[in-house]
Amino acid sequence: MDFDFSEDQKFLKNEARKFLDARCPVSVARSVLDDPGKSFDASLWKAVAEQGWLGAAIAEEHGGLGLGGVELCAIAEELGRALAPIPFASTVYFVAEALKLAGSDAQKAKWLPKIAAGEVIGCFATVERPGVLTEGGVQARVEGGLLNGAKVPVADGDIANLAVVLAKASGQACLFIVDLEGSGVTREILQTLDPTRSSAKLTFANTPAELLGEAGEGMALAEAVLNRAAVLLAFEQVGGADKALEMAKDYALNRYAFGRQIGSYQAIKHKLADIYIKNELARSNAYYGAWALDAGAAELPLAAAAARVSACDAFWFAAKENIQTHGGMGFTWGVDCHLYYRRAQQLGLVAGGAKAWKERLVTQLERRNAA
């Protein structure tokens, strides 16, 4: 039994924390929030690329570090904790994973080295309307190698150079690689709940698109990408939830009411204990997801769903109860609580919400029970 990060992985995680403590205090996310012209922190993005993190789980032949999925999970937890305002998830968890999963040798050779080097920002463009992603909801079309249609919302769509797009060709759902520097791409930046992670509407008019993976496999591939991203996002959520708990704890220790620390009242103690319980359950479920991701296990769909459901619950609960613990100051613009509250929603929705993931989880359970 070895169900934890290894010593090497802990070292990597610790180095990542030190790096982000120095380079990405919460003021970095706040500077993106407060500046309407800023979609991400470009200097942090460059520094993260120099650390090699973008290519941590990309093979050495494609310019990466050739580490495993668990190492990427360790980095993800620290990025989540730091509320890093960079397009890491879109580029690494979605687009790089999609390329690794379904890309041809030529596609991998073309794009993965650029991702690893930080030269390309990726985005994953699937949904077009409110509600869970379904094949019937995909209106975007590719004919003769040209894409027409619109995708909204697309996380990091305003700053990406490269998109993986779900669209139909000859009536079949497929994934396509789209170079966003190509012709016919219109980007419209969206007003969202979490401006520290930007989103856009992408409109395509006869934009060149190249098939990724097999024709007709689009929905299955998108789900496979979502499963991998769900595990990695779960680590970001656990990191954010831990940080929200620390904030609540520090405040409860320093704030006095009725002559004593508010952290000495059981109403507050039990609330924080409940946050701790959810965080530890989410961490344990995320670890199992990390194992399934790294081992390429058949259990990944179930493990990913469990990791996501648990992590969405934990970060949401920690973020909202952190505000509650802070009282009136908690819902002011100047105190940082709302940055975690916003990020909890962003991470909780970006790969599809918990409700749909619960249904996926139970479907997987039924399959397993029937087998």
Add this chain to the structure above:
Amino acid sequence: MDFNDTPDEAAYRAEVRAWLATNAPKRTGRIDSGMEYPASMDDARAWQRKKADAGYACITWPKEWGGGGGASWQSVIFGQEEARFETPGNPFQIGLGMCVPTVMTVGNQADKERFVRPAARGDEIWCQLFSEPSGGSDVAAARTRAVRDGDEWVINGQKVWTSGAHYSDFGLLLTRTDPDVPKHKGMTMFWIDMKNPAVECRPIHQMSGASNFNEVYFTDLRVKDSQRVGGVGEGWRVSLVTLMNERLAIGGGAGGGHRTIFKLAQDISTLAGPATKDAALREKIADWYVQAEGLKYTRYRTQTALSRGQTPGPESSIGKVVSAALMQDMANTALELEDQFGIISDPDMAPLAASFQTAIMGAPGMRIAGGTDEILRNIIAERVLGLPQDVRLDKDVAFKDIPTGR
């Protein structure tokens, strides 16, 4: 991240499996659950003795005291493998998990030599006499009085919630020896002979119908001063040694409940169609699943720390508070699914042999025994998160002056 055994673990597991295959009792179809009394005390003793002879009883204790001289990870692996067999109930758990380790840590040399080995072999059974009618969560409110009389102490009072008192040979007893000092300073610990006629056990009839606990009364019970475990006035400190392990020992299961609910739902219809397709139920099943799995993998994390020779992190403290509430919620939902039939608790008539009806009557006890939901949250808040204790009105007051409400 790897679920496989290390080479050392694999070798030990193979050794244990081989031994169990030869020595573990054959299946009888009789099931003893953790909190029930063993169906046969003779079977339980025989099994414990067999384990002790092979070094598998009290695996982490030194060999000189009748233990196995092994490591914590070996104990975990043995427990996993033993659970695959239908072994007799374990009436030794409280003695070996809490009382006797206290004697080993705090007791005098003569007591260690007298008690440790027979307990490890299952020859003698211990119970823990801490909780009282005046103090369940507040163990330090104990009022059972011990008064010195020469070389002896005279004990009067009552304990409650004592598992196994009626079949125990010895008990670890927390008493009040000085009511004129603050509560935590005036207590003293003794070991007592449970067969003494001055000790009377009465079973407690629980709401579930079962009787897993006792009330124990002491009427002029005389014990020698040499039966003292630790110093006069040191009883609270000694009790903390005992309690350290209790909350880890109780609860933690509740895995697999989602499977049982599925099984139930397959045969049941709701107004919206088959229960298995009921969206609200499916969402609940997902929530329960991530809690039960989260607990399972949290135990794996604890096991990993032991396996690496490290002290487990505080995450193991979440087990019972999650599993007890989970059990109650699942049982209630199952009864709702059964609808009017849910009221029937006859195992011959109720679905799944009335397992959810049994669970719903057992769940309130699970949320209270071994630390209530509320006390466990206090412990997480104080010991894990470092939040301050609640304001205490009883700390610097003589015990006799503390308000009791009656």
